[in-house]
Amino acid sequence: MPEGHTVHRLARTFASLFAGPALRVSSPQGRFADGAAVLDGRRLVASQAWGKQLFLGFEGDLWLRTHLGLYGAWTFAGAPDAPEVVHAIGAPRKRIGERETTVVPSVVDPTTEGSTGGWLVPSPRGQVRVRLLGDHAVADLTGPTACEVITAEEKTAVEARLGPDPIRDDADADVFVARVGRSRVTIGQQLMDQAVVAGVGNIYRAEALFRAGVDPLRPGRDVPAVAVRAIWDDLVVLMRDGADRGAIVTTRPEDRVPDGGAAGPGRTRQNTDGTPGAVPSDEAFYVYHRDGLPCRRCGAPVLAKELAGRNLFWCGVCQV
DNA sequence: TCCAAATGTAAAA
DNA sequence: TTTACCTTTGGAT
Numbered sequence: 373m374p375e376g377h378t379v380h381r382l383a384r385t386f387a388s389l390f391a392g393p394a395l396r397v398s399s400p401q402g403r404f405a406d407g408a409a410v411l412d413g414r415r416l417v418a419s420q421a422w423g424k425q426l427f428l429g430f431e432g433d434l435w436l437r438t439h440l441g442l443y444g445a446w447t448f449a450g451a452p453d454a455p456e457v458v459h460a461i462g463a464p465r466k467r468i469g470e471r472e473t474t475v476v477p478s479v480v481d482p483t484t485e486g487s488t489g490g491w492l493v494p495s496p497r498g499q500v501r502v503r504l505l506g507d508h509a510v511a512d513l514t515g516p517t518a519c520e521v522i523t524a525e526e527k528t529a530v531e532a533r534l535g536p537d538p539i540r541d542d543a544d545a546d547v548f549v550a551r552v553g554r555s556r557v558t559i560g561q562q563l564m565d566q567a568v569v570a571g572v573g574n575i576y577r578a579e580a581l582f583r584a585g586v587d588p589l590r591p592g593r594d595v596p597a598v599a600v601r602a603i604w605d606d607l608v609v610l611m612r613d614g615a616d617r618g619a620i621v622t623t624r625p626e627d628r629v630p631d632g633g634a635a636g637p638g639r640t641r642q643n644t645d646g647t648p649g650a651v652p653s654d655e656a657f658y659v660y661h662r663d664g665l666p667c668r669r670c671g672a673p674v675l676a677k678e679l680a681g682r683n684l685f686w687c688g689v690c691q692v
Numbered sequence: 693t694c695c696a697a698a699t700g701t702a703a704a705a
Numbered sequence: 706t707t708t709a710c711c712t713t714t715g716g717a718t
Binding site: 444 | 697698699700701702
């Protein structure tokens with residue numbers, strides 16, 4: 373899934389595109405028909421992210437909680453006068469070049485045609501669980517692992533299970549540092565535990581540990597507290613940058629040497645949208661999906677192994 | 693046309 | 706620790 377930075381980006385996008393007027397909420401696919409009926413016609417009054425959870429607040433104290441899971445995605449289309457148009461946020465789907473293609477959709481949703489001030493609303497593509505339609509934009513959700521209407525109390529309960537989120541201003545770094553140091557579970561596994569730190573995924577895990585020079589397999593309690601704190605501080609910088617940029621980039625400019633295609637096409641295919649000036653995906657990471665390639669720092673081959681069902685990447689020389 | 697992979701998590705065993 | 710689930714995509718067949 374998109375990691376926490378993507379979800380924060382989504383929260384901002386919903387606030388700017390949909391806050392205000394009553395929304396039409398539907399479930400083209402049908403699997404969220406009941407929830408959509410409950411929300412239809414209500415105004416969006418809040419848009420929040422905590423880790424990988426997105427909470428859209430509707431009048432009447434109801435919240436739409438969505439989680440993109442491994443391959444969920446939101447796809448947006450906007451009217452020409454929309455304040456901001458983001459055509460696709462999520463993963464894994466390649467959207468290179470679509471920035472220009474969805475402005476004038478070739479297929480128009482007949483049920484909404486003529487009711488949106490002349491703006492042509494595209495028909496849902498694929499298995500769209502939820503569609504939010506506002507005055508200036510439409511958002512379609514596909515493939516989520518969670519999509520439900522909850523109360524404020526239920527939202528609080530979900531948040532109570534999450535660790536601090538480095539992107540949020542209210543995050544408490546001390547909680548993270550203390551928890552990591554209390555457990556013998558490896559630092560690599562703890563970083564993927566949303567109860568320890570919310571929003572970190574497989575890429576930020578691998579990259580933050582490389583930048584800190586910490587072996588992912590070291591027990592959390594054996595990592596010096598100052599090093600754990602440094603990892604937190606780095607995550608704050610990296611993840612906030614990711615939310616602003618719309619892509620994960622962890623390499624410093626001086627380390628950005630292309631791999632000459634050695635990684636092969638498609639290794640890191642969904643990180644960037646092809647925006648001019650963006651850091652190419654084969655220069656964006658130190659170790660993620662670079663197993664077998666030389667470490668950007670020391671030249672030793674990057675290592676990989678499966679840990680708790682996820683691929684772990686690291687440099688055995690730089691990370692001790 | 694088929695199949696594996698993907699920035700994930702919860703439940704079952 | 707294994708399985709199930711949700712969906713799209715690109716490369717192989």
